Amino acid sequence: MTLNHPNFDFSEVAEGHASVDATASATPAQRSALQAQAWGAWRVLNWADCMKWLAGFALLVLFHSAHAAPPHLDLEVTLDPDTRAFNARAELTTAAGPPQLQLNPLFRVSSVTLNGVAMSVAGSTDSGRKPSPPQASAPETPQHFSMAYSGTLPALPKSDQRDASVQAALFASPEGSYLSPGAGWYPDPGVPFTYTLKLSLPTGQKGLAPGSQQRVSEIGARTVAEYEFAQPAEGVWIMAGPYEVAQQSVALDNGKIVTVRTWFHAELAGLAGGYLQDSARYIQRYSRLIGDYPFDDFSVVSSPLSHGLGMPSLTYLGRDVLRLPFIRATSLGHEVLHNWWGNGVYPEWSSGNWSEGLTTFMADYAFREDQSEPSAREMRLNWLRDLTAIAAPDETALADFKSRQHGISSVVGYSKSAMLFFMLRDEIGAAAFDKAIRLFWQGQRFKAASWKDLEAAFSLAAGRDLSRFFAQWVHRPSSAQLVLAPRRNTDSKGSFRLIQQGGVFDMLVPLRVRPASGASRDIGVRVRDWETVVDLASIHAAPDAAQVELDPELRLWRRLDPATVPPIFREIFISPRPKLFLANQALQWKVPATALAARLLDAQAREVREAELLSASALPTLVIGDANSIRRLLPRLGIGGLPDVLLQANPANPVGQRPLKGSAQAWTARAPSGRTFAFVMADSPDLLGTLQRSLPHYGRQSWLLFQDGRVIEQGAWPVPAQNLRLNAGKVVRSR
Incomplete structure (x- = not known):
């Protein structure tokens, strides 16, 4: 999932299930590995409850058949929160x-029983033996496995564990x-399966699971869904809570009827109407499109x-996230669309997550x-600025992306992947693109699909082979670089070169x-070669051209x-090898500065x-301290003085004597050597602690002003166009 806002980076709040539930989008095989990690962690933590029960279970059951219908799981769960x-x-x-x-x-x-015959449990402290299951039935004979089990679930994580x-x-x-x-609370067959769930909760609690709600009953002092x-x-x-449920x-x-529901805590009940309406709007939008x-x-x-978190047929959002005013207009639609894609x-995880x-x-x-269009261009600029934050040797192929694990993976798996589809639409046209989307859905519904399956659908819709397009953008761990x-x-008028640096891509390059x-x-x-000569006169494109702009x-x-x-904070935040310099070495500054760095990077x-x-190191560096220590440092780094946007407008005072805005400031700069810096300074060391909550979410900004931990001003340094100036049709200089 991705929460989005033009000036706010929610990657730390909710983007990527990995930060909260690493199994939300994992395959059964991936979940098995995560389960092993999780169970090991539980044992290391020595939770008292864990010590009461068995060290592990392996319920051995023999099954046969190379081709079979998916397994079916019936679950009955009784939970007392x-x-x-x-x-x-x-x-x-x-x-x-x-x-x-x-x-x-x-x-x-x-x-435990298999086909009605009782079995022992591997790893049990009672027997210490693996079971000897009954002789397996014929391959075509269904196998019926039954298990009853119980336990005490862990408590709600504390705020510092969440x-x-x-x-x-x-x-x-x-x-x-x-x-x-991923928590291993039910016997997972290891392959996709169908299921039913009967969930019993005490009155006042309501629960749900992905899928279709069949019925809800009140039985005694319990609610059964x-x-x-x-x-x-x-x-x-399974999700449960003291919910107030609204539906539409x-x-x-x-003619198909879809039921949309909100399951909100009481203090959020007033938001239900808006979430119901917008969810319905997104469902109708994508049903027509896909x-x-x-x-x-x-x-x-x-x-x-x-x-x-996003699961089939639902999304699970924090109470604080649901209150944010932009969620309905952005992230909610993203989560609705995941019911088609994902x-x-x-x-098909082995070949990458598209x-x-x-x-x-x-x-x-x-x-x-x-x-x-300006708003859309701004998002494309954000994607390309994100790429600038990744050094070329650290870039990975899109085919290697499985899920968001860190900032670099999100740049590849989200930004590059989205730009691929944008370029593909430019390449084949909007009509063919929309046709391919419908073909892909019709052919792959409730199946695992790969990049190759996408390539086949788009090639069919476009009426031409797109293998070269997909090969270069999906499988190469590099990006185009044009000059x-x-x-x-030559004195040829209106003639210049388009040069590819770092690798050759086949592209239709826009020029203005x-x-x-x-x-x-x-x-x-x-362009298909290292160098392409462009003669404006031969293509009848403005023989009196004064300037050519690359991909405007x-x-x-x-x-x-x-x-x-100019840099943005993400260049430093997602660097795999950042450096940290504490401009004020006093202990009262060192402790909160180190904690802030750990939160940001x-x-x-x-x-x-x-x-x-x-x-002369080229590695990105985070510098934290007070204003005086950082002011003294800037000239020695070749950066000069503080940016004007950080200073109060007071023409009566020289720039060096103008007071700062806010109680804390942060900004980025690039030294003449090309090295990238992020500076954070505050009036007192205590104020550094107040920045931990907000500063990480502004990675796409270049400067920020804070007052007692709250952002009061922000901005990104503008990006100049890449162009070539001509004089009477002759190239005179470039920049």
Whole structure:
């Protein structure tokens, strides 16, 4: 999931399930590895509850059949959030499956049967032996596995633990309960499966799971909800809380009725109407564009944690996130669209995750296009500035992206992937693009699909082979880099070179030709070599051209020239090898400055002394301190003085004596050597602590002003155009 706002970076709040629940978009195989990590972590933590139960379970069951219908799982769960008591019965029917099923060691198994015959439990402290299951039935005979188990779930994570995926994947409390597939709370067959769930909760609590709500009953002092997921699913999630539920019916063009619900804590009930209306609008929008919404229900559920997760037919958002005014206009649509891309067609993980990029392009970016072309261009500029933050050797191929793990992976998996689809639409036209989207959905619905499957759908819709396009943008761990240059040893008017640096890509390069007088003209030049000579006269493009501008609307995924692109905070924040310099070495400054650096940077910074800071190192550096110590440092770094935007407007005082705005300031700068710096200074060391919450979310800005931890002004340094000036048709200089 991605939460978006033009001036606010929510990657730390909710982007990427990995920061809160690393299993939300994982395959069964990936979840098994994550489960092993999580269970190991639980044992290391020595939680008292874990010590009461078994060290691990491996329920060995033999299954046979190379080709079979998906397994079916029937779950009955009774949960008491007050005591965190959990009881469950699982019935699994399958004609094929892995040789073993695993369960989290938090749970105690009371009975296991296979085809009605009792089995022992591997790893049990009672027997210490693996079971000897009954002789397997014939391959075509369904296998029926049954298990009853119970336990006490972990408590709701404390505020300082809520970023930890292990603790946040499984918890129960009256405030809210959450069970994710990666927590190993049910026997996972290891392949996609269908399921039903009957969930019993005490009156006052309501719960749900992905899928279609079949019925809700009040039985005594308990509420029982029943859900069905009829398509092969990769996992089962449960969410529960003291919810107030509101709902609205949505009629699709073909007459299908979809039920939209909000499950909100009482203090959020007033927001339900807006979320219902916007959810319905997005469902109708994408049903018309792609194909009918693939589920019967869609729910927006409030979480006690500050996160955002997307699952089939629902999204689970923190209470603080739901209150943000822009979520309905941006991130909600992104989550609705994931029901087609990611939860309706699954990425074939071994060949890369295309779903985040396609969802970003058709939701977040499309909403910018709805606003205006300048707004859409701004998002493309943000993507390219993100790329500038990645050194060429650190760039990875799009085919290697699986999920967001850090800032660099998000630049590739979200930004580059979204730009690929933007360029593809330019390449084949909007009509063919829309046709391909519908073909892809029709052919891959509830299947795992790869980049190759996308290539096939778009090639069919375009009526031509697009293998070269996909090969260069999906599989190469590099990006295009273009330069305009004069022709060598020639007086030819209006003639220049387009040079590719770092690697050759096949691209249609947009150019804007500006004549000495009159309107400019946009042209496209196909490049396939290291160097392409462009003769404006031969293509009848403004023979009196005075200037040529390269890709003026930023329609290509390419590296901008860092010498001409002022930095943003993300260049330092996501660097894999950042440095840290503490301009004020006093202990009262050192402790909060080090803590702030740990909060801001993806990778652990290496603290350097002043001599190394002043050396010729090219690594991005974060500098933290008070105003006096940083002012003295700037000239020695070749940067000069403080930016004017940080200073109060007072013409009576010289620039060096003008007071600062706000109680803390942050800004970026690039030294003449090309080295990138981020500076953070505050009136007192205590104020550094107030920046931990807000500063990480402004990665796409170049400067910020704070008053007591609150942002009061912000901005990004402008990016100049990359152009070549001509004089009477002759190249005279470039910049």
